[in-house]
Amino acid sequence: MKKFVIFFLSLFLIIGCGKKEGQTEKTTDKTKNVESGDSKSTKKTETNDSKSTKKGEENSDRDNLVKKALEFENNNNSESEDYDKYSSGFVKMLYLENGVDLTKIKLVDKKDAEGNWLSNVEVMAKFMEQNGSLYKDRLPKKGDVVFFGNTFDRNKDSEINDPYTNMGIVIDVDDEETVHFLMKMSDKIQMKQLNLKNPAQPSIKDKNLTKTINSQLRWISSEEKKAEKTVPQYAGELFLTYGTILDGKTFEQLKPKREISESQRDEVVKFALSFEGKELPKSEDYSNTSSGFIKMIYINFELNVFDIPVKMKKDENDKWRGGTELAYLFAKDYGKIYESSPKKGDVIFFDNSYDENKDGILNDKLTGIGFIVEVDKEETIHYLTKTSKGIEMKQMNLKMKDQASIKDKNLTKTINSQTRWQTAKEKKDGLEVPTLAGQQFNSFGSFFK
Secondary structure, three states: OHHHHHHHHHHHHHHHHHHHHHHHHHHHHHHHHHHHHHHHHHHHHHHHHHHHHHHHHHHHHHHHHHHHHHOOEOOOOOOEOOEOOOHHHHHHHHHHOOOOOOOOOOHHHHEOOOOOEOOHHHHHHHHHHHHOEEEOOOOOOOOOEEEEOOOOOOOOOOOOOOOOOEEEEEEEEOOOOOEEEEEEEOOEEEEEEEOOOOOOOOEEEEOOEEEEOOOEOOOOOHHHHHOOOOOOOEHHHHEEEEEEOOOOOOHHHHOOOOOEOHHHHHHHHHHHHOOOOOOOOOOOOOOOOHHHHHHHHHHOOOOOOOOOOHHHOEOOOOOEOOHHHHHHHHHHHHOEEEOOOOOOOOEEEEOOOOOOOOOOOOOOOOOEEEEEEEEOOOOOEEEEEEEOOEEEEEEEOOOOOOOOEEEEOOEEEEOOOEOOOOOHHHHHHOOOOOOEHHHHEEEEEEOEO
């Protein structure tokens, strides 16, 4: 009997423990599921945080833009060669402060169908259309741009046919959907209002207050009054469109490209070689020169190597710099200038390749440029450059810079191309000029990172 009781007690204990173990397993599985759910939740939160950060950066850019704009209210924007003194100059200045030039569109896009140059207001509207959006179907956000037409008779034909004549920057939108914007008018930055719900209504009454909802942006001339001409005067009537580049983007993302990836070297060289023995294609985006050839190559990879600040485009004598100088300064500021171990895809800068200032003295810096396609075992650099015959392959060897060629078995190899010829006057004056590429070398430049 005793053995029987012990048997049943043991059996009971085994079953009880088994149940507990099973419960523990289920609990553990459930915990795993919760942990898994938490993991998904965490990932979701991280994703949302990432979006929130991007949104936060965009809003921060907008806040800073508005804050800067308000510093100029009732004052004038300072004069600069980087922008004009009109409403377009004020808006351009604000965006330039954040590293974005609203006038940087292709040269071909800066002309209309008849070949006339567009105004800066029109150019900046195109920039926003190409890099963001132009819109009319919703209220703007602060920092967006508002465009107006017919604020004056630009073409002086007495017709209401002058689009994109003025612009401003949105500061706020109030409860009545009135848009408050800053605009340069009469030599001052002024706060103006726009309400598209009541476009021709200048103001509304709110209790004892009269609120402007559409500012007057145009005044009827004496000729128009005499002709009894109906002329739109208020912001709502003259409104064209809103524009933005900041929806879902930040200024950091919108800044112009300043370098090319190292992984693209071969692709860039292949593109450049496709022009060997040919004429440089005609384009308004670059000149038919050696520096124009270089600009064309890199533009194809969305890098404008002439894109330096306007104030740097003139020298100390207030003279406009040439394309080679612009490319040199671009490389110096955003890439690299160096003097040894060149790589394909980089460029060579030359001095005194001709008497640029025509003073009969060897003092002409940065007069030529070439594109490196190969460096051979003799350390001869093979480069492409634009000449009177088109795009030609030339050679330069710094180890033997005063030597035009070398003999290799039965072959004569050019190691330094002749790139300048002595004029009769230089011979008469006894001026020894550098005629070979190696003698004219200034430096190498790279735009790759």
